[in-house]
Amino acid sequence: MAGMDIAVTGLGLVTPGGIGVGPSWAAVCDGRPTAALDPVLANNPVRISCRVPGFDAETLLSARRAHRLDRFVQFALVAAHEAVADAGLDPTTWDGARVGVVLGCADGGPGTVEDQHDVLRERGADQVSPLLLPMQLPNMLAGQTAIEFGATGPNLVVATACASGATAIGMARDLLALGRCDVVLAGGSEAMITPLVMAGFAQMGALSRREDDPASASRPFDADRDGFVAGEGAGILVMERVVDARARGAHVHGRIIGFGATADAHHMTSPHPDGAGIEAAVRAALADAGADPDDVQHVNAHGTSTPLNDLAEARMIRRTLQGDPLVTSTKGVTGHLLGAAGAVEAAFTLLSVEHEIVPPIAGLCIPDGRIDVKLAQSATSMPIDLALSNSCGFGGQNTALAIAPA
Numbered sequence: 001m002a003g004m005d006i007a008v009t010g011l012g013l014v015t016p017g018g019i020g021v022g023p024s025w026a027a028v029c030d031g032r033p034t035a036a037l038d039p040v041l042a043n044n045p046v047r048i049s050c051r052v053p054g055f056d057a058e059t060l061l062s063a064r065r066a067h068r069l070d071r072f073v074q075f076a077l078v079a080a081h082e083a084v085a086d087a088g089l090d091p092t093t094w095d096g097a098r099v100g101v102v103l104g105c106a107d108g109g110p111g112t113v114e115d116q117h118d119v120l121r122e123r124g125a126d127q128v129s130p131l132l133l134p135m136q137l138p139n140m141l142a143g144q145t146a147i148e149f150g151a152t153g154p155n156l157v158v159a160t161a162c163a164s165g166a167t168a169i170g171m172a173r174d175l176l177a178l179g180r181c182d183v184v185l186a187g188g189s190e191a192m193i194t195p196l197v198m199a200g201f202a203q204m205g206a207l208s209r210r211e212d213d214p215a216s217a218s219r220p221f222d223a224d225r226d227g228f229v230a231g232e233g234a235g236i237l238v239m240e241r242v243v244d245a246r247a248r249g250a251h252v253h254g255r256i257i258g259f260g261a262t263a264d265a266h267h268m269t270s271p272h273p274d275g276a277g278i279e280a281a282v283r284a285a286l287a288d289a290g291a292d293p294d295d296v297q298h299v300n301a302h303g304t305s306t307p308l309n310d311l312a313e314a315r316m317i318r319r320t321l322q323g324d325p326l327v328t329s330t331k332g333v334t335g336h337l338l339g340a341a342g343a344v345e346a347a348f349t350l351l352s353v354e355h356e357i358v359p360p361i362a363g364l365c366i367p368d369g370r371i372d373v374k375l376a377q378s379a380t381s382m383p384i385d386l387a388l389s390n391s392c393g394f395g396g397q398n399t400a401l402a403i404a405p406a
Contacts, residue, residue, distance in 0.1 A: 004177035007245040007252045007406070010087030010238030011347050012079035012187075016050035016231050016334045019060075020082060024344075025351050028330045029379050031362040033215040035229045035335055041195060045202040048214045049193045050231035050335030070109030070135045071191035073144045075234035075340075080145055080185055087238035088250055089183065091149040099151040100181035101142045102172040103236075104164025104188035106339030106393070109136035111194050141189055153181050159339070160261075161393025162302075164188050165235060166342025166401055170259035172239050182244060187343035189234035198230060204269065208305065218336075219363030220303035220329035221310050221371055228304045231335030235343035237350075252406035254350040258291065260284025264396025271309050271392055275316030278302070278390055278398040282320055285400040291386055294323035298358055298387040300349040303329025304336050305363070313390065314371040325388075328376040332362030342391035342399060349389040349403050356383050 013020060016034035017027025027034065038049040057066035057074040066074060084091060091099075112135045116128050134140060142157045154175055158168040165188025172186035192198075201207050208227040210217035218229040245252055262284065264277035271277070286293060299321070301313055317327060330348050337344055352358055358380045367375055389401045 006256045007242045009250040010083035012083030012236040014075045015233040028359040031360040046207040076189035079234040079236040083236040096150040096152040098182040100153040100184040102168045104158040104168035108138035112136040160397040163391040163393040163399040164339035166391035166399040187236040188340040190338045190340040223366045223368045225305045229335035231337045258285035258289030258402030260400045275312040281398040281400040285402045289402040300389045346389045
């Protein structure tokens with residue numbers, strides 16, 4: 001299984017940069033921040049978020065369908081429709097038993113839970129919606145996607161906190177390499193910007209409090225960074241074996257050629273100060289790809305804009321990757337999409353490789369003097385033969401994906 005190249009033939013994105021791959025990719029290439037004051041968080045300690053603009057689920061999915069789905073599933077279905085169409089596949093004709101779904105999320109549907117808890121307190125238990133559980137359970141992300149596309153193969157939801165979307169892509173790669181599926185819809189989706197969840201992050205001290213200038217609040221690797229900005233959205237990839245994709249004449253955006261996953265076993269929320277866990281994941285992904293550390297030319301870093309994460313990850317990159325790769329973090333534009341972040345950033349890395357452009361780090365004004373890596377301070381055109389997309393999550397969970405051109 002090691003060394004198995006998996007093609008990505010379809011991409012779908014719903015991000016704070018826009019609905020669809022085109023608007024999302026344009027936003028990150030332009031370095032256009034999306035953070036703003038959020039009316040939903042008006043009574044919270046921190047009121048900044050990165051929202052998907054103009055998302056109308058009733059128009060995109062139909063009113064009846066939308067009303068029975070939590071926002072995190074709505075995002076995923078819209079992104080998956082774009083990805084399947086991009087791949088040139090027809091779900092009405094494919095063999096559903098050979099199509100898998102592996103998606104990641106950190107929390108399921110907290111918006112539905114909070115709404116129905118209000119109903120319970122204000123109107124009584126007999127008024128709670130019978131759709132509460134079908135809407136909020138994390139597994140419904142994959143379950144509803146399978147229903148939408150007639151995918152009756154392996155159906156999984158992965159929860160590795162903010163590494164979930166990337167871990168799902170790695171697990172999908174393994175299913176294809178093992179021959180258990182011929183096509184897998186993989187990625188992640190998240191809709192956690194609710195008063196309760198954001199209050200929890202704020203009380204932890206994890207969020208930026210730059211409310212006087214929200215647009216510059218997410219500033220990965222900057223000397224004056226003070227926390228992350230929460231975002232929402234989804235990224236879905238259609239994945240196939242390279243030989244199958246080429247046999248049907250599919251356009252290939254790029255290849256997932258390596259996957260590594262590790263645990264810090266260090267702390268419930270803080271990363272290992274030396275970046276030992278993410279280093280191990282990077283080395284595992286490179287070994288899986290049959291590549292050397294100095295082969296890496298570009299890294300889409302986890303880069304959350306938090307003081308601890310950015311420093312530990314940058315020191316790991318300097319220590320581990322000797323080829324001086326150009327490093328970006330697209331969270332400067334999108335904020336931190338939590339369980340969807342790894343999937344969206346893998347898609348951006350594939351687009352970087354395909355279009356030979358590294359997006360800038362939005363919000364980066366003065367790089368942290370302790371960080372000794374090459375940071376993308378402007379959009380940079382360059383051929384990329386090997387890139388990494390790094391993801392980390394609470395609990396010390398780490399995933400690295402090695403990505404190469406078609």
